[in-house]
Amino acid sequence: MDELLINWEQKAQEQQKANKQFLQKLQTKRGRGVEKLLPDMHDEAFSHVDCLKCANCCKTISPRFKMPDIKRISKYLGMKESAFIxxxxxxxxxxxxVVKFSPCPFLDADNYCSIYDARPGDCENYPYTDSFDFIKRPNITYLNSTICPAVFYVLEKLKKVTKL
Structure with missing residues:
Protein backbone atom coordinates (compact mmCIF):
# COMPACT_ATOMS: atom_id res chain seq x y z
CA MET A 1 0.00 0.00 0.00
CA ASP A 2 1.20 3.49 -0.81
CA GLU A 3 2.20 5.56 2.22
CA LEU A 4 -0.32 8.20 1.21
CA LEU A 5 -3.19 5.77 1.75
CA ILE A 6 -2.27 4.77 5.29
CA ASN A 7 -4.97 6.32 7.52
CA TRP A 8 -6.35 8.08 4.47
CA GLU A 9 -9.76 8.64 6.10
CA GLN A 10 -8.23 10.61 8.96
CA LYS A 11 -5.97 12.51 6.56
CA ALA A 12 -8.96 13.33 4.35
CA GLN A 13 -10.83 14.78 7.32
CA GLU A 14 -7.79 16.82 8.36
CA GLN A 15 -7.25 18.05 4.78
CA GLN A 16 -10.86 19.06 4.11
CA LYS A 17 -10.30 22.81 4.21
CA ALA A 18 -7.08 22.63 2.16
CA ASN A 19 -8.70 20.29 -0.36
CA LYS A 20 -11.70 22.56 -0.77
CA GLN A 21 -9.43 25.55 -1.37
CA PHE A 22 -7.29 23.58 -3.81
CA LEU A 23 -10.32 22.47 -5.82
CA GLN A 24 -11.51 26.08 -5.99
CA LYS A 25 -8.09 27.12 -7.32
CA LEU A 26 -8.36 24.48 -10.04
CA GLN A 27 -11.35 26.44 -11.37
CA THR A 28 -9.06 29.37 -12.29
CA LYS A 29 -6.85 29.81 -15.35
CA ARG A 30 -3.89 28.53 -13.36
CA GLY A 31 -5.69 25.20 -12.98
CA ARG A 32 -6.24 24.68 -16.70
CA GLY A 33 -4.60 21.68 -18.25
CA VAL A 34 -4.60 19.67 -15.02
CA GLU A 35 -7.19 17.29 -16.45
CA LYS A 36 -4.48 15.88 -18.75
CA LEU A 37 -2.78 14.44 -15.66
CA LEU A 38 -5.88 12.62 -14.45
CA PRO A 39 -5.82 9.38 -16.48
CA ASP A 40 -2.30 8.47 -15.32
CA MET A 41 -3.05 9.48 -11.72
CA HIS A 42 -6.26 7.45 -11.87
CA ASP A 43 -4.33 4.37 -12.99
CA GLU A 44 -1.71 4.95 -10.30
CA ALA A 45 -4.37 5.34 -7.60
CA PHE A 46 -6.14 2.14 -8.61
CA SER A 47 -2.88 0.23 -8.63
CA HIS A 48 -3.01 0.80 -4.83
CA VAL A 49 -6.77 0.80 -4.15
CA ASP A 50 -8.95 -2.32 -4.29
CA CYS A 51 -12.60 -1.32 -4.49
CA LEU A 52 -13.71 -4.73 -3.23
CA LYS A 53 -11.88 -4.14 0.05
CA CYS A 54 -13.48 -0.72 0.49
CA ALA A 55 -16.91 -0.25 -1.11
CA ASN A 56 -17.40 2.99 0.87
CA CYS A 57 -19.23 4.48 -2.09
CA CYS A 58 -21.80 1.67 -2.08
CA LYS A 59 -22.07 1.79 1.69
CA THR A 60 -22.57 5.54 2.10
CA ILE A 61 -23.83 7.29 -1.05
CA SER A 62 -26.24 6.54 -3.85
CA PRO A 63 -25.82 6.94 -7.56
CA ARG A 64 -28.50 8.67 -9.55
CA PHE A 65 -30.69 6.20 -11.40
CA LYS A 66 -31.63 7.79 -14.71
CA MET A 67 -34.42 6.32 -16.83
CA PRO A 68 -32.04 4.39 -19.12
CA ASP A 69 -30.49 2.88 -15.95
CA ILE A 70 -33.91 2.00 -14.56
CA LYS A 71 -34.97 0.36 -17.83
CA ARG A 72 -31.73 -1.63 -18.11
CA ILE A 73 -31.63 -2.75 -14.46
CA SER A 74 -35.33 -3.63 -14.38
CA LYS A 75 -34.88 -5.81 -17.42
CA TYR A 76 -31.74 -7.36 -15.91
CA LEU A 77 -33.67 -8.22 -12.73
CA GLY A 78 -36.76 -9.37 -14.63
CA MET A 79 -38.92 -6.69 -12.99
CA LYS A 80 -41.34 -4.08 -14.24
CA GLU A 81 -39.85 -0.60 -14.08
CA SER A 82 -42.55 0.63 -11.71
CA ALA A 83 -41.97 -2.33 -9.35
CA PHE A 84 -38.21 -1.67 -9.41
CA ILE A 85 -38.75 1.99 -8.55
CA VAL A 98 -31.59 7.27 -5.65
CA VAL A 99 -31.64 4.13 -3.51
CA LYS A 100 -33.99 4.24 -0.53
CA PHE A 101 -31.41 3.07 1.98
CA SER A 102 -27.67 2.73 2.52
CA PRO A 103 -25.82 0.54 1.98
CA CYS A 104 -26.91 -0.03 -1.59
CA PRO A 105 -29.36 -2.96 -1.75
CA PHE A 106 -27.30 -4.44 -4.59
CA LEU A 107 -24.10 -4.61 -2.54
CA ASP A 108 -23.38 -8.19 -1.52
CA ALA A 109 -21.61 -9.17 1.71
CA ASP A 110 -18.36 -9.70 -0.23
CA ASN A 111 -18.58 -6.13 -1.63
CA TYR A 112 -19.51 -7.36 -5.09
CA CYS A 113 -22.37 -5.67 -6.92
CA SER A 114 -25.23 -8.01 -7.75
CA ILE A 115 -26.19 -5.86 -10.77
CA TYR A 116 -22.65 -5.01 -11.87
CA ASP A 117 -23.28 -5.87 -15.52
CA ALA A 118 -26.27 -3.51 -15.60
CA ARG A 119 -25.18 -0.97 -12.95
CA PRO A 120 -26.11 2.72 -13.23
CA GLY A 121 -23.91 5.04 -15.26
CA ASP A 122 -22.94 6.92 -12.10
CA CYS A 123 -21.51 3.69 -10.65
CA GLU A 124 -19.67 2.88 -13.84
CA ASN A 125 -18.01 6.32 -13.93
CA TYR A 126 -17.38 6.72 -10.18
CA PRO A 127 -15.15 8.17 -8.77
CA TYR A 128 -14.52 10.37 -11.83
CA THR A 129 -10.79 10.47 -11.13
CA ASP A 130 -9.99 9.98 -14.81
CA SER A 131 -12.32 12.62 -16.24
CA PHE A 132 -12.81 16.37 -16.35
CA ASP A 133 -15.77 15.92 -13.97
CA PHE A 134 -13.17 15.53 -11.22
CA ILE A 135 -12.26 19.21 -11.68
CA LYS A 136 -15.53 20.52 -13.09
CA ARG A 137 -17.54 19.40 -10.06
CA PRO A 138 -15.41 20.55 -7.10
CA ASN A 139 -18.11 20.11 -4.44
CA ILE A 140 -18.67 16.49 -5.40
CA THR A 141 -14.92 15.82 -5.63
CA TYR A 142 -14.46 17.42 -2.22
CA LEU A 143 -17.12 15.14 -0.73
CA ASN A 144 -15.77 12.09 -2.56
CA SER A 145 -12.29 12.69 -1.12
CA THR A 146 -13.68 11.64 2.27
CA ILE A 147 -15.49 8.60 0.83
CA CYS A 148 -13.09 7.13 -1.71
CA PRO A 149 -9.38 6.51 -1.11
CA ALA A 150 -8.66 6.85 -4.84
CA VAL A 151 -10.14 10.37 -4.90
CA PHE A 152 -8.08 11.33 -1.87
CA TYR A 153 -4.97 9.85 -3.52
CA VAL A 154 -5.44 11.70 -6.82
CA LEU A 155 -6.23 14.96 -5.03
CA GLU A 156 -3.09 14.74 -2.89
CA LYS A 157 -0.94 13.86 -5.92
CA LEU A 158 -2.42 16.78 -7.88
CA LYS A 159 -1.64 19.17 -5.03
CA LYS A 160 2.00 18.09 -5.09
CA VAL A 161 2.36 18.31 -8.87
CA THR A 162 0.51 21.56 -9.55
CA LYS A 163 1.63 23.59 -6.53
CA LEU A 164 -1.40 25.89 -6.78
Whole structure:
Protein backbone atom coordinates (compact mmCIF):
# COMPACT_ATOMS: atom_id res chain seq x y z
CA MET A 1 0.00 0.00 0.00
CA ASP A 2 1.20 3.49 -0.81
CA GLU A 3 2.20 5.56 2.22
CA LEU A 4 -0.32 8.20 1.21
CA LEU A 5 -3.19 5.77 1.75
CA ILE A 6 -2.27 4.77 5.29
CA ASN A 7 -4.97 6.32 7.52
CA TRP A 8 -6.35 8.08 4.47
CA GLU A 9 -9.76 8.64 6.10
CA GLN A 10 -8.23 10.61 8.96
CA LYS A 11 -5.97 12.51 6.56
CA ALA A 12 -8.96 13.33 4.35
CA GLN A 13 -10.83 14.78 7.32
CA GLU A 14 -7.79 16.82 8.36
CA GLN A 15 -7.25 18.05 4.78
CA GLN A 16 -10.86 19.06 4.11
CA LYS A 17 -10.30 22.81 4.21
CA ALA A 18 -7.08 22.63 2.16
CA ASN A 19 -8.70 20.29 -0.36
CA LYS A 20 -11.70 22.56 -0.77
CA GLN A 21 -9.43 25.55 -1.37
CA PHE A 22 -7.29 23.58 -3.81
CA LEU A 23 -10.32 22.47 -5.82
CA GLN A 24 -11.51 26.08 -5.99
CA LYS A 25 -8.09 27.12 -7.32
CA LEU A 26 -8.36 24.48 -10.04
CA GLN A 27 -11.35 26.44 -11.37
CA THR A 28 -9.06 29.37 -12.29
CA LYS A 29 -6.85 29.81 -15.35
CA ARG A 30 -3.89 28.53 -13.36
CA GLY A 31 -5.69 25.20 -12.98
CA ARG A 32 -6.24 24.68 -16.70
CA GLY A 33 -4.60 21.68 -18.25
CA VAL A 34 -4.60 19.67 -15.02
CA GLU A 35 -7.19 17.29 -16.45
CA LYS A 36 -4.48 15.88 -18.75
CA LEU A 37 -2.78 14.44 -15.66
CA LEU A 38 -5.88 12.62 -14.45
CA PRO A 39 -5.82 9.38 -16.48
CA ASP A 40 -2.30 8.47 -15.32
CA MET A 41 -3.05 9.48 -11.72
CA HIS A 42 -6.26 7.45 -11.87
CA ASP A 43 -4.33 4.37 -12.99
CA GLU A 44 -1.71 4.95 -10.30
CA ALA A 45 -4.37 5.34 -7.60
CA PHE A 46 -6.14 2.14 -8.61
CA SER A 47 -2.88 0.23 -8.63
CA HIS A 48 -3.01 0.80 -4.83
CA VAL A 49 -6.77 0.80 -4.15
CA ASP A 50 -8.95 -2.32 -4.29
CA CYS A 51 -12.60 -1.32 -4.49
CA LEU A 52 -13.71 -4.73 -3.23
CA LYS A 53 -11.88 -4.14 0.05
CA CYS A 54 -13.48 -0.72 0.49
CA ALA A 55 -16.91 -0.25 -1.11
CA ASN A 56 -17.40 2.99 0.87
CA CYS A 57 -19.23 4.48 -2.09
CA CYS A 58 -21.80 1.67 -2.08
CA LYS A 59 -22.07 1.79 1.69
CA THR A 60 -22.57 5.54 2.10
CA ILE A 61 -23.83 7.29 -1.05
CA SER A 62 -26.24 6.54 -3.85
CA PRO A 63 -25.82 6.94 -7.56
CA ARG A 64 -28.50 8.67 -9.55
CA PHE A 65 -30.69 6.20 -11.40
CA LYS A 66 -31.63 7.79 -14.71
CA MET A 67 -34.42 6.32 -16.83
CA PRO A 68 -32.04 4.39 -19.12
CA ASP A 69 -30.49 2.88 -15.95
CA ILE A 70 -33.91 2.00 -14.56
CA LYS A 71 -34.97 0.36 -17.83
CA ARG A 72 -31.73 -1.63 -18.11
CA ILE A 73 -31.63 -2.75 -14.46
CA SER A 74 -35.33 -3.63 -14.38
CA LYS A 75 -34.88 -5.81 -17.42
CA TYR A 76 -31.74 -7.36 -15.91
CA LEU A 77 -33.67 -8.22 -12.73
CA GLY A 78 -36.76 -9.37 -14.63
CA MET A 79 -38.92 -6.69 -12.99
CA LYS A 80 -41.34 -4.08 -14.24
CA GLU A 81 -39.85 -0.60 -14.08
CA SER A 82 -42.55 0.63 -11.71
CA ALA A 83 -41.97 -2.33 -9.35
CA PHE A 84 -38.21 -1.67 -9.41
CA ILE A 85 -38.75 1.99 -8.55
CA UNK A 86 -41.24 1.16 -5.80
CA UNK A 87 -39.01 -1.47 -4.21
CA UNK A 88 -35.60 0.17 -4.42
CA UNK A 89 -35.74 3.88 -5.23
CA UNK A 90 -36.89 7.22 -3.91
CA UNK A 91 -36.81 10.72 -5.37
CA UNK A 92 -34.23 13.01 -3.77
CA UNK A 93 -34.37 16.79 -3.27
CA UNK A 94 -32.82 17.34 -6.74
CA UNK A 95 -35.51 15.27 -8.44
CA UNK A 96 -33.22 12.30 -9.06
CA UNK A 97 -33.96 8.68 -8.29
CA VAL A 98 -31.59 7.27 -5.65
CA VAL A 99 -31.64 4.13 -3.51
CA LYS A 100 -33.99 4.24 -0.53
CA PHE A 101 -31.41 3.07 1.98
CA SER A 102 -27.67 2.73 2.52
CA PRO A 103 -25.82 0.54 1.98
CA CYS A 104 -26.91 -0.03 -1.59
CA PRO A 105 -29.36 -2.96 -1.75
CA PHE A 106 -27.30 -4.44 -4.59
CA LEU A 107 -24.10 -4.61 -2.54
CA ASP A 108 -23.38 -8.19 -1.52
CA ALA A 109 -21.61 -9.17 1.71
CA ASP A 110 -18.36 -9.70 -0.23
CA ASN A 111 -18.58 -6.13 -1.63
CA TYR A 112 -19.51 -7.36 -5.09
CA CYS A 113 -22.37 -5.67 -6.92
CA SER A 114 -25.23 -8.01 -7.75
CA ILE A 115 -26.19 -5.86 -10.77
CA TYR A 116 -22.65 -5.01 -11.87
CA ASP A 117 -23.28 -5.87 -15.52
CA ALA A 118 -26.27 -3.51 -15.60
CA ARG A 119 -25.18 -0.97 -12.95
CA PRO A 120 -26.11 2.72 -13.23
CA GLY A 121 -23.91 5.04 -15.26
CA ASP A 122 -22.94 6.92 -12.10
CA CYS A 123 -21.51 3.69 -10.65
CA GLU A 124 -19.67 2.88 -13.84
CA ASN A 125 -18.01 6.32 -13.93
CA TYR A 126 -17.38 6.72 -10.18
CA PRO A 127 -15.15 8.17 -8.77
CA TYR A 128 -14.52 10.37 -11.83
CA THR A 129 -10.79 10.47 -11.13
CA ASP A 130 -9.99 9.98 -14.81
CA SER A 131 -12.32 12.62 -16.24
CA PHE A 132 -12.81 16.37 -16.35
CA ASP A 133 -15.77 15.92 -13.97
CA PHE A 134 -13.17 15.53 -11.22
CA ILE A 135 -12.26 19.21 -11.68
CA LYS A 136 -15.53 20.52 -13.09
CA ARG A 137 -17.54 19.40 -10.06
CA PRO A 138 -15.41 20.55 -7.10
CA ASN A 139 -18.11 20.11 -4.44
CA ILE A 140 -18.67 16.49 -5.40
CA THR A 141 -14.92 15.82 -5.63
CA TYR A 142 -14.46 17.42 -2.22
CA LEU A 143 -17.12 15.14 -0.73
CA ASN A 144 -15.77 12.09 -2.56
CA SER A 145 -12.29 12.69 -1.12
CA THR A 146 -13.68 11.64 2.27
CA ILE A 147 -15.49 8.60 0.83
CA CYS A 148 -13.09 7.13 -1.71
CA PRO A 149 -9.38 6.51 -1.11
CA ALA A 150 -8.66 6.85 -4.84
CA VAL A 151 -10.14 10.37 -4.90
CA PHE A 152 -8.08 11.33 -1.87
CA TYR A 153 -4.97 9.85 -3.52
CA VAL A 154 -5.44 11.70 -6.82
CA LEU A 155 -6.23 14.96 -5.03
CA GLU A 156 -3.09 14.74 -2.89
CA LYS A 157 -0.94 13.86 -5.92
CA LEU A 158 -2.42 16.78 -7.88
CA LYS A 159 -1.64 19.17 -5.03
CA LYS A 160 2.00 18.09 -5.09
CA VAL A 161 2.36 18.31 -8.87
CA THR A 162 0.51 21.56 -9.55
CA LYS A 163 1.63 23.59 -6.53
CA LEU A 164 -1.40 25.89 -6.78
Missing amino acids: DQYLRMDEDGDY
